Amino acid sequence: MSYEIWQPEFECLPREEMQALQLTRLKETLARLCENVPFYRDRLKEAGVSPDSIRTLDDVRRIPFTTKADLRQHYPYGLLSVPLKNVARIHASTGTTGQPTVVAYTRRDLETWADLVARFVVAAGVRPDDLVHIAFSYGLFTGGFGLHYGIERMGAGIIPVAAGNTERQVRILKEMRPTALVCTPSYSLHIAEVMESMGITPEDIALRIGLFGGEFWSESLRREIEIRLGIGATDNYGLSEVIGPGVSGECVVKNGMHLQEDHFLIEHIDPETERPVAPGEVGELVITPLSREAFSVLRYRTRDLCTLIDEPCSCGRTTRRMTKVIGRTDDMLIVRGVNLFPSQVETVLLDMGGAEPHYQIVVGRSGTLDEMEIQVEMPPELFSDEMKELHQFERNLEKRLQGELGVSFKLTLVEPRTLERSMGKAKRVVDLRGEQQKTT
Ligand code: DLL
Numbered sequence: 001m002s003y004e005i006w007q008p009e010f011e012c013l014p015r016e017e018m019q020a021l022q023l024t025r026l027k028e029t030l031a032r033l034c035e036n037v038p039f040y041r042d043r044l045k046e047a048g049v050s051p052d053s054i055r056t057l058d059d060v061r062r063i064p065f066t067t068k069a070d071l072r073q074h075y076p077y078g079l080l081s082v083p084l085k086n087v088a089r090i091h092a093s094t095g096t097t098g099q100p101t102v103v104a105y106t107r108r109d110l111e112t113w114a115d116l117v118a119r120f121v122v123a124a125g126v127r128p129d130d131l132v133h134i135a136f137s138y139g140l141f142t143g144g145f146g147l148h149y150g151i152e153r154m155g156a157g158i159i160p161v162a163a164g165n166t167e168r169q170v171r172i173l174k175e176m177r178p179t180a181l182v183c184t185p186s187y188s189l190h191i192a193e194v195m196e197s198m199g200i201t202p203e204d205i206a207l208r209i210g211l212f213g214g215e216f217w218s219e220s221l222r223r224e225i226e227i228r229l230g231i232g233a234t235d236n237y238g239l240s241e242v243i244g245p246g247v248s249g250e251c252v253v254k255n256g257m258h259l260q261e262d263h264f265l266i267e268h269i270d271p272e273t274e275r276p277v278a279p280g281e282v283g284e285l286v287i288t289p290l291s292r293e294a295f296s297v298l299r300y301r302t303r304d305l306c307t308l309i310d311e312p313c314s315c316g317r318t319t320r321r322m323t324k325v326i327g328r329t330d331d332m333l334i335v336r337g338v339n340l341f342p343s344q345v346e347t348v349l350l351d352m353g354g355a356e357p358h359y360q361i362v363v364g365r366s367g368t369l370d371e372m373e374i375q376v377e378m379p380p381e382l383f384s385d386e387m388k389e390l391h392q393f394e395r396n397l398e399k400r401l402q403g404e405l406g407v408s409f410k411l412t413l414v415e416p417r418t419l420e421r422s423m424g425k426a427k428r429v430v431d432l433r434g435e436q437q438k439t440t
Helices: 015-036 038-047 057-062 068-073 107-123 142-154 166-175 185-197 219-229 342-352 387-405 433-439
Strands: 089-092 102-105 131-134 157-159 180-183 209-213 232-239 244-250 257-259 264-269 283-289 300-306 333-335 338-340 359-366 369-377 410-414 429-431
Touching (some): 015 038, 015 283, 089 142, 107 142, 107 244, 131 142, 131 166, 142 157, 142 180, 142 244, 166 185, 180 185, 185 209, 185 219, 209 244, 219 232, 219 342, 333 369, 342 369
Parallel strands (some): 131 180, 180 209, 209 232, 369 410
Antiparallel strands (some): 244 257, 283 300, 359 369
């Protein structure tokens, strides 16, 4: 089987050449930041690091980490490394908590970004004769414009639908016949759900590929989406602080997302000890962009947890891969001392069969004790059925969740389609503990 590769001269570089390129670019990045960003000039001086003192890639560990808090402190333009007049575009992180973080691009940054997106779009199997339906929001979020220009670069056609009005999305799928769909995985599931309610089947539309990213989704959800939309679904990953979408993406082999290592130096650490994790273990990604002009970060703590895959991929790309993100360090809930990720609930729901993967976890406090409620939509076919079957379903689900989570909780079955659907990233957790503490 032959695989299309957008920039084989970079995506298939022999390991030593890749590392040499990374080292050169790392030194250039340090020099640029020392010269133009007072925050980094001071930080690096304090740490005793100069661009010339970096001799190997491992020397990157002498540089202090950058965190979201550092970016917030310098809101909006404190970390720019070019004058504002040279900035071609501004985006911002989704910022669910507190201040958003602003990121900026020069013309050259936008060119690079388009190529990085083009790479994973091509790797996912999209071709110039495809027509791509983009259902990401276009705006400060990097998803819409990021995918748009990358797809334009690789030559496929685009329907820039943007997020929202799901019935219209479905009509467009049916009438304009796009062959690929771009959105968050949770929104694709909602599109599937609305499609079913409109009596439209996968045979009535022309989709064959889904490119989904921007939030966590499990392998089980992938299977569910693939069946309900009749497509092959691929994952892609990125974050605004380092560029947006385009950090990594799956090829058609679908065994991990290829990291674009010529533009990002990847470290993988234990979030507690901050030391590198052993191969094959779960760790937090720490990313240093190697080519950004307008705005860059050194050793950015992504808080995203995954495993790295070093073995070569049969597609021919030589880059390392990351598995699906299993969660974020700040998504991890600690309920009565037990650590859990919302993703565990999704996996149970989908693996059980018959359940809908729509859920919300509400954590509160009663006195000094944490309390957790898991709200799950009951399957529509059971909703109107006999109570006996519904109770059976409830007991079964409770048992499975209990086995997976290892902490007690209250399971509440809610009516079908009553949990809020998001057009972008789904909100799975409502943690009321901070608020309750403030008021008690
Ligand atoms: O979500 C960039 C993006 C847009 C990536 C569209 C892919 C497609 P932010 O809004 O800054 O940027 O959010 C970044 O989203 O740190 C992860 O926690 C999460 N995330 C992004 N992609 C994935 C993915 C964009 N494929 C944050 N799987 C990141 C799991 C993801 N989590």
